[in-house]
Amino acid sequence: MAVHVVNVRRAFGLLCREMAEVIHLEEEKFSTHSFDSWRELSELQVKTKRPEDDWIRSVQFEVRVPRVIRLLKFDRLPKQKLHLSRRNVLARDDHLCQYCGRHFPTHLLSIDHVVPRSRGGATTWENVVCACLSCNTKKGGRTPHEAHMKLIQTPQRPKRNPLLLMKLDNPKYKCWRIWLDGACWEVGAKD
Numbered sequence: 001m002a003v004h005v006v007n008v009r010r011a012f013g014l015l016c017r018e019m020a021e022v023i024h025l026e027e028e029k030f031s032t033h034s035f036d037s038w039r040e041l042s043e044l045q046v047k048t049k050r051p052e053d054d055w056i057r058s059v060q061f062e063v064r065v066p067r068v069i070r071l072l073k074f075d076r077l078p079k080q081k082l083h084l085s086r087r088n089v090l091a092r093d094d095h096l097c098q099y100c101g102r103h104f105p106t107h108l109l110s111i112d113h114v115v116p117r118s119r120g121g122a123t124t125w126e127n128v129v130c131a132c133l134s135c136n137t138k139k140g141g142r143t144p145h146e147a148h149m150k151l152i153q154t155p156q157r158p159k160r161n162p163l164l165l166m167k168l169d170n171p172k173y174k175c176w177r178i179w180l181d182g183a184c185w186e187v188g189a190k191d
Contacts, residue, residue, distance in 0.1 A: 008056070011069050019073065022066040032070065039063050052172045067172070082161055084125055086111055092158045093130035099139065099149050104132050114155065116141045125157035 006014075014020035015035040022033040024041075033041060042055075042064040049055065054065040082088065089111055095103050098112075112131035115121030118141050129151065131139070139147045 006069075008054070008065050011066060012056070014069060014071070015066070020069040020071050023068045023070050024066070025068075033066075038066060054172070082158065084123065084128070088158075088161075089125075089128055090130050092125075096130060096152070097132040097135050098129040098152045098155070099131055099135040099144070101152055102132065108133060110136045112136045112139060114151065115143060119143075126155055129155045 011020070012035075015022065015038070018034070022035075022038045024031050024033060024038075039061060043061060045064060046055075046062050055062050056065060090106060090109055095106065095109060097104060097109070109130055110133055111128050112135075113121045113123065114127050114129060117123070121127050135149070139149055144151055
């Protein structure tokens with residue numbers, strides 16, 4: 001069962017302290033590796049690097065970044081909570097302006113309160129949407145109805161982590177699908 005997503009530094013720390021092992025999928029077969037055996041395997045593969053792999057270089061060797069590690073011991077599951085942040089709102093709405101329906105790069109998007117804060121609108125999943133700068137300016141401090149603008153979809157709390165969903169489209173993280181398909185990556189209801 002998938003427990004948590006960690007960064008590379010944390011993963012290598014767990015491997016070096018022998019608190020985890022690498023789970024590697026190659027040609028539809030799983031193998032497990034300690035840090036030392038993973039390093040040896042990496043040394044054999046260094047000449048045939050694939051573009052979807054990441055590598056860490058030290059003074060004496062290069063080691064491939066593992067995509068999946070297995071904890072050898074743990075005492076509890078981490079709390080799965082999804083924070084309301086700009087990045088998560090943009091990911092939830094797929095970088096699509098919820099008023100005009102066009103895709104924009106991150107720097108051309110803003111977060112709009114459907115019911116403006118000046119009118120008592122709260123900063124909640126159900127009251128914020130991704131909006132392009134021109135639509136947000138056009139709407140101003142009014143509700144969409146008052147501004148004669150229509151929302152493409154009603155904002156709501158995501159059931160799954162939207163950033164994780166975006167990563168799953170990247171070929172680098174293809175092997176995560178085995179572990180993340182299903183309910184184990186659902187997020188709780190608390191902010």
